[in-house]
Amino acid sequence: MLLEKLKTVFPVSLIDAKKQLRVDSDFIDDNSFVQDLIKTATIMAENFIEKDIAYTKNTYTQYDFSGSSITINEGNYLSLTSITLATGSTITEDYIETFNNYFKIYLKSGISSDPLKVVYYAGYSDGNCPRDIQQAIKMKIVDLYDTERGDYSFNSVKNNRVFDTILNYHKIIRF
Numbered sequence: 001m002l003l004e005k006l007k008t009v010f011p012v013s014l015i016d017a018k019k020q021l022r023v024d025s026d027f028i029d030d031n032s033f034v035q036d037l038i039k040t041a042t043i044m045a046e047n048f049i050e051k052d053i054a055y056t057k058n059t060y061t062q063y064d065f066s067g068s069s070i071t072i073n074e075g076n077y078l079s080l081t082s083i084t085l086a087t088g089s090t091i092t093e094d095y096i097e098t099f100n101n102y103f104k105i106y107l108k109s110g111i112s113s114d115p116l117k118v119v120y121y122a123g124y125s126d127g128n129c130p131r132d133i134q135q136a137i138k139m140k141i142v143d144l145y146d147t148e149r150g151d152y153s154f155n156s157v158k159n160n161r162v163f164d165t166i167l168n169y170h171k172i173i174r175f
Contacts (some may be wrong), residue, residue, distance in 0.1 A: 002061040009055035010042050011129035012137050020138040021145055034145070041140035045133060048164065051075040051101075053133060064166045065116035068104040075172060077103040081119040085111065101172045127159035134164040149152040 017034050018025055039054075046053050053072065060072055070083075077098050083091050083105070094106045124130075140163050161175065 004059040004061075005052070005058040007039070007042075007054040007123075008057065008125075009126065011053055011124055011134050011156075012038050012040050012042070012141070014038070016134075020142055034141070037141045037144050038137070041137045041144060044140055045137050045163075045167055046109070048167050049170040051170065053129060053137075055123045055125055056080075056102055056121065057112045058120050058122055060118040063142075064114045066110070066112040068110040070116070070118060071102055071108070072105070072118065072120070073102045073172075074120075075099075075101045076122045076124065078121040078123065080105065080119070082117075082123065084117040084119075085113040087109060089114075089130070104144050108114070114163060119148075133167050133170060134162050139163055139166075144156045 003105075014031060014035055015025065017038050017068070018027075021034070023030065042054050050073075052058070053076070055078075058074065062070065076091065077096075080093060080096060083093065084093060091111065094108045097104045097106070143163075
C-alpha cells in the first residue's frame with residue numbers, strides 16, 4: 001500500500017494566524033514564515049488525530065488487489081475522483097459507506113488488479129473545519145512562533161497540553 005498526499009487548502013488563514021499571534025496585519029516580513037507555521041501546525045494536528053484536516057488530494061495505491069470492496073483508513077473522506085486498474089481503465093463504484101475512522105468503497109463486481117489506484121479527497125473543504133480544530137492549530141502556531149524560534153532544539157518547542165486536549169475528541173481510536 002502506498003499513499004500520496006497533496007494538500008491545497010489549510011483551515012487557518014494567514015489573517016487569523018496573525019491575529020492569534022498578535023502581529024499587526026501590516027507587518028508582512030514574517031508572512032511566509034507564518035504560512036509555513038500554518039502548514040506545520042496543521043500537519044502536526046493531522047498526525048495527532050490520524051486524519052486529514054487540510055483539503056487533501058490522496059492517491060491510494062493497493063498492490064495485488066483482489067476483491068469487491070476497498071477499505072481506506074481515512075476518517076474525513078469528502079469525495080471519490082477515480083478508481084484505476086493496472087490496465088489504465090477506470091471503474092465505477094457501486095456505493096461508498098463512510099465511518100468515523102475509515103470509508104469503504106463497494107464495487108459492482110469482484111476485480112483483480114496489480115496495482116489498483118484510488119484517488120479521493122479528504123479533509124475539510126472551505127470553511128467546514130470544526131472551530132475547535134482551528135483553535136488547536138492556532139495555539140500550535142503560537143507555540144512554534146515563540147521568541148525562541150531561532151533555537152530549533154527539542155526543548156524550545158513548548159509541550160502545550162491544550163492542543164492534545166482539544167484534538168483528543170477527533171482522534172482515531174484503534175482497538
